[in-house]
Amino acid sequence: MKVIGPEEIRIDSTLAEEVARRSGENVFLCYQCRKCASGCPSRTFMDSTPTELMRYVQLGMIDEAMKGNTAWFCVSCQTCSTRCPQDIDIAHVIDTLRIIVQEKKIKAETNNIRLFNRIWMIAMKYIGRMYEAGLVGSLNLFTGKPFKDMALGVKMIRKGKIKMIPPIRNPFPTMKMFSRAKGLKK
Amino acid sequence: MKIGYYPGCSLHSTGIEYDLSTRKVCDVLGVELAEVSKWVCCGSSPAHQCDELMSIALPAKNMVLAQKDGLKEVCAPCASCYSRLKVAQERLKDPEVKKDVEHVLAAEVPEDMEILHILDVITEKVGLDAVADKVVQNLGGVKVACYYGCLMTRPPKVTGKRDFENPTDMESVMAALGAEPLDWNLKTFCCGASFALTKTDVVLELTKKILTDAEAVEADVIAVGCPLCHANLDGRQPQINEKFSTDFNIPIMYFTELMGLAFGVKPKELGLFKHLTEVDDFLKERALI
Numbered sequence: 104m105k106v107i108g109p110e111e112i113r114i115d116s117t118l119a120e121e122v123a124r125r126s127g128e129n130v131f132l133c134y135q136c137r138k139c140a141s142g143c144p145s146r147t148f149m150d151s152t153p154t155e156l157m158r159y160v161q162l163g164m165i166d167e168a169m170k171g172n173t174a175w176f177c178v179s180c181q182t183c184s185t186r187c188p189q190d191i192d193i194a195h196v197i198d199t200l201r202i203i204v205q206e207k208k209i210k211a212e213t214n215n216i217r218l219f220n221r222i223w224m225i226a227m228k229y230i231g232r233m234y235e236a237g238l239v240g241s242l243n244l245f246t247g248k249p250f251k252d253m254a255l256g257v258k259m260i261r262k263g264k265i266k267m268i269p270p271i272r273n274p275f276p277t278m279k280m281f282s283r284a285k286g287l288k289k
Numbered sequence: 290m291k292i293g294y295y296p297g298c299s300l301h302s303t304g305i306e307y308d309l310s311t312r313k314v315c316d317v318l319g320v321e322l323a324e325v326s327k328w329v330c331c332g333s334s335p336a337h338q339c340d341e342l343m344s345i346a347l348p349a350k351n352m353v354l355a356q357k358d359g360l361k362e363v364c365a366p367c368a369s370c371y372s373r374l375k376v377a378q379e380r381l382k383d384p385e386v387k388k389d390v391e392h393v394l395a396a397e398v399p400e401d402m403e404i405l406h407i408l409d410v411i412t413e414k415v416g417l418d419a420v421a422d423k424v425v426q427n428l429g430g431v432k433v434a435c436y437y438g439c440l441m442t443r444p445p446k447v448t449g450k451r452d453f454e455n456p457t458d459m460e461s462v463m464a465a466l467g468a469e470p471l472d473w474n475l476k477t478f479c480c481g482a483s484f485a486l487t488k489t490d491v492v493l494e495l496t497k498k499i500l501t502d503a504e505a506v507e508a509d510v511i512a513v514g515c516p517l518c519h520a521n522l523d524g525r526q527p528q529i530n531e532k533f534s535t536d537f538n539i540p541i542m543y544f545t546e547l548m549g550l551a552f553g554v555k556p557k558e559l560g561l562f563k564h565l566t567e568v569d570d571f572l573k574e575r576a577l578i
Contacts, residue, residue, distance in 0.1 A: 125341065126341075127383070144478060144479045144481075144495055145479075145481075145491060145495075148488075148491055176488070176491070178439075178479050178481055178482070178483060178484060178491070178495075179334055179337070179338070179439075179483055180439040180443070180479035181439055181440065181443035181444045182439070182443065182479070184443070184444045184446075185443045185444045185445060185453060190446075192444070192446075194444075198337050198338055198341075199341070201338050201339065202338070202339055202340065202341060205339050214487060214488060215487045215488075216338065216487050216488075217339075219335060219486060219487045220335040220338055220339040221339075223333075223335035223336075224335060224336065224339065224340065224343070226330075227329075227330055227332060227336070227343070227347065231329040231330065232298050232301075232329060232330045233298035233299075233302075233330050233333075235298075235302050235303065238486070239486060242486055242487070251489075252486075252489070254527075255524055255525075255527075255528070255565070258524075258565055259303065259524070259565070262562075262563045262564075262565065263305065263563065264302060264303045264305055264563060265302055265303065266302055270298075270301065272327065273327065276327075276329065276350070277329055277347075277350075279395075280343070280346055280347075280350065280393050280394065281343070283392060283393045283395065284340075284342050284343055284346065284393045287342070287389055287392055287393065288342070
């Protein structure tokens, strides 16, 4: 946790406002009770706890909130959102931070999740359904680990659990959806 | 009883045995599953992590398709699909979100669609008495640790579940089959699902905790209701054993597979031989196959 001196005291609510505008969640309701941090299964992997992350957003500490790995280690298990006594959907706040990082192309410690999301959304757009073999293949290729989970993959193919042929049916409905969404964002 | 069926991507691939067993079990219980025609992926975790609008529009598209099929209720066995459909319904209550989503879909989103998890269909629509009536092969006190993971119950604001910290529906079903449901700690703990491919280390760590707790209460089998939980718990045991020098070999079965066995459905028809941690020896030992 970063400690700031008196000369640095200032609150910039731009980030909190953007989070509120996008998600409808008010981070200023957080009073740091730490229930989210104590229930978080992923906290030991994070630079800061979810509680600290909420404080960073309140104070507009953009670097700490966006560039560290904390938001990117959120497994979206919804435990924090479930237990928050102030009824803040913390997992939704974290999703919103991740969306801002990706949309604004901010450099952050995302550990391939940005890449994974992009590959997934491309499959959504052009296939309409998930194509596991293609997803794993391209992820491993782009991350330079072509043999990751090889033994597991071979087993799954043998058991008929992964299909090699993409499940293409009618891609036009999802392609149209994506293009209308793009129009809306502009 | 006819009900809409949204299998989702996993049930057509890695969770194929969940699809097979769900269909068989519903068949026995007299529930007609009508697969939503031309369904598309719900977007799952990547959509809600990178595109708020599409994360609502994709599930909403499926509701539109279900309505076209004349369906008023849709059940999704995958916990992630179920959660995304429910979250979409919740967020669509905001008129501005609804306006944008309907623009993306160029269609109106039905408001009164009922979204259910397959476990809800069995406990609420069919009922435990009807389940017990169909049992031809009592599970003979097999010790089951029922694992719910995250999204079958959380967040309660979205799922409407009351016993979200300690759900017991699956336990009731298991008891009706003659199995012995166990009391254990990590039934709603996360397995790390969405990180299976990107941060596998997290998955191994979390999954190990779940397996350790199930082993501590001497579970014969862990019953699950989510294809992502299944893929992690079932498929990652060799990697966990290698990393943590453990010796796990715990059968992980969909609760629908256990139901199918109790209903006398043939093991092959339930997809029981598709598991990565083999269940054959355990089932033979207990004279269930």
